Amino acid sequence: MRRRYVIGTNVVNALDGVSLTINKGEYIAIMGPSGSGKSTLMNILGCLDTPTSGTYVLNGVDVSEMGDDELSDVRNREIGFVFQTFNLMPRYSAVENVALPLIYNGVGLRNRTHRAETALENVGLGDRMEHKPNELSGGQRQRVAVARALINDPSIILADEPTGNLDTKTSIDIMSLFEQIYKSGNTIIVVTHEEDIARHARRIVRLRDGKIESDMDNPNPTMA
Amino acid sequence: MKTIRQIYEALRMATQSVVINKVRTLLSLLGITIGIFSIISIFTVLDAVEQKIRDNVDKIGSNVMYVGKWPWTPEEGQTEYEWWKFVNRPSVSTKEFQEASELIKTAESTALAVSIYNITIKSGNRSRKEVELIAATYDYPEMRPTEIRDGGRYFTPMESNSGAQVAIIGTKLAEDLFDDVDYAIGKTIKTNNISVTVIGVFETEGTNMFGTSYDEQVLIPYTLARSFVNLSWYDKDFIIKGKEGVATADLIDDIRSVMRRLRRLPPSAEDNFAVNESSGILKQVESIFSMINLVWGFIGGLSILVGGFGIANIMFVSVRERTALIGIQKALGAKSYTILLQFTFEAVLLSIAGGAIGLFLIWIGTLVATYGFDFEIGLTLKNIVIGLGISSAIGAVAGIFPAYSAAKMDPVRAMSK
Structure with a gap:
C-alpha cells in the first residue's frame, strides 16, 4: 500500500510500499517514531482513510475503493477504536457512550442499553453506568472507550496510543484488560511508540520513513 | 426501521444541544420571533376584522x-x-x-x-x-x-x-x-x-x-x-x-x-x-387590507430573512464547536446523512422555538385585546400552523448549509480539532 499526501507543492509519501498480513486472533503492535507513517497506517487499517495505491482487504472484502458512507458502515461493524484521548461524548453518560455505535447500526434503545450495561460490567465499571466522562478518572474513561470498542463485536480492536494519557499503574490495568480481550479471541492492533506497551503484543511491526523496518514475533510478551 | 431510528436519534441529539445553550439560542432566535410575530399578528388582526365585516354583511343580508x-x-x-x-x-x-x-x-x-x-x-x-x-x-x-x-x-x-x-x-x-x-x-x-x-x-x-x-x-x-x-x-x-x-x-x-x-x-x-x-363594502375593505397585508408581510418577510441568517450563523458556530464530536460520531460509524439530519433538525427546532415565542406573544396580545379592549380576536389554528410552517421551512433552509459542512467532514481531521 502507498499513501501520498500533497501539501502545497510538497508530495509526502507517508506510506511508501507497505505490505502486511494480519490474521484473525493476532495481538500485534505497530511501532515507529513520529513521522514514520504509523498514524497513516492506523487510519487506513481503521478505514478512516484509503490508500492512494494498493489494496486493503479486510475480512475478504476490498475496502480501498469504498465511498464515505460505505466506510462508515465498515467502521461501525468491523472496527473498535480506542484512542489516546478517549474521544468520549462529554454530555453522554457511560452507558450512552458505549451504546453510541449501536445507534448507527439501528439497534433499539432497550436492547442497546442492555448490551452497553453488560459491556461496562465486563470492563469493571458496573457501578459507573450513569457517570459522565468528566466524573470519571482517566483509567475509567479508557475502560468506557474499550467497552465502546467491543460493543459491536468487531473484527479488529484498533488502539492508538491507548495509554498515552495514563499513569503507569493505570496503563498496566488497561494493558491487562487488552490481554483479557485478546485471550477471549479478539484481534488487537496497538499503535504506539512505547517499547513497554508494545512488548505486551505477540508480534511487533516497526515502521520507519513509510516502510516496514522489521516484522517479528515477540516470544516473551509482558504479562500484565 | 434503521433509518427511522437514525432520524429519531438525530432529533434527540439536536434537542439536547438546543436545551444546553439556552441564552445563546434565545438571542439567535430573535429575528425569527419578530418575523413570525409581525406576519402572524397581521393575519390574526385581518381575520378578526374580516370576520366582523362578514358578520355585518350577513346581518344586512346577502343578495x-x-x-x-x-x-x-x-x-x-x-x-x-x-x-x-x-x-x-x-x-x-x-x-x-x-x-x-x-x-x-x-x-x-x-x-x-x-x-x-x-x-x-x-x-x-x-x-x-x-x-x-x-x-x-x-x-x-x-x-x-x-x-x-x-x-x-x-x-x-x-x-x-x-x-x-x-x-x-x-x-x-x-x-x-x-x-x-x-x-x-x-x-x-x-x-x-x-x-x-x-x-x-x-x-x-x-x-x-x-x-x-x-x-x-x-x-x-x-x-x-x-x-x-x-x-x-x-x-x-x-x-x-x-x-x-x-x-x-x-x-x-x-x-x-x-x-x-x-x-x-x-x-x-x-x-x-x-x-x-350589500357585500360591496366587504370587497373594498378586503382590497385595502390586502394592501396592508402586502406591506406588513414584506416587513415580516425581511425580519424572517434576517432571522434565517441568524440561525445559519449560530449553526455554523455550533458545527465548529462540535467538530471533534462530529469526528467521533463519524469514526464510530455515523453516516453523512445522520450528521446532516442532526444539524438540520437542530436548526429547524431552533427556528420553530423562535416562531413559537412569536406566536405566544400574539396569543398574549389577543387576550389583552379581547378582555382589556373588548375587541374579540383569537389566534386561529390555521395561523398557528402557518407560523410554525414558515418557521420550520426557514430553519431547514438556514440549517442545510452548516449541516452539509458538518456532514462532509473528514473524521480524522475533525477528531484532531
Missing part, C-alpha cells in the same frame, strides 16, 4: 341590492369618486318603486326607505337630539333583519300603508327617554310636533361597520314621513332582495334593465342610478 343616486364605491375602472355626476341624478320616486317592484322578476321582496337625520325626539320633558328616523315600507325588515323585544310588535300592513302614527324605537333611545326599556311601549313620543305611539322596541344590536345601529334609530311607516317632511328633498334607497338561487349578476342585470326602461334611457346613455351590492 340584497341598494338602488339610489350614490354608488358606495368608485365605479369600476374609476379611481375617483365622481360626486359631481351623481349629485344631479334623479332620486328614486315612489311611483318608480311601485312599478319596478312589479317588473323585477328576480326580486323576492322590495322596500323603499328614507333616512331623516338630526331629528329631535321628545317625550314628556325629556328629549333626544340627533336621532336618525327611518321611514320605510312594510317589507323593510326583510332586507335588514332584526328582532323586536317581547311585549312589542311590528307594524300591521294596514298601519304601514295608511301611515299610522306608530313607531318602533331602539333600546338606547328607549333607555334615554323612559329609563326602563319595557316601559316605553304604549308611550307617546313627539317629533316635529307629530305625536307617535311606540309599539315596539328593537333588541339591542350594537354598532355595525357603517357606524349605525337600530339602538338609536326610530322606524316609522314610509307614508307617515310624508306628513312632516317633503320627501322629494330626500334621497331614497330602493332596496331589493333577490330570490333564493338567483346569481348576483343576474339580479343586477334585471334591476338595471327595469330601471333603464322606467326612466326611458336610450341605449347610448349611462345609467343615472347606482346599483350597490
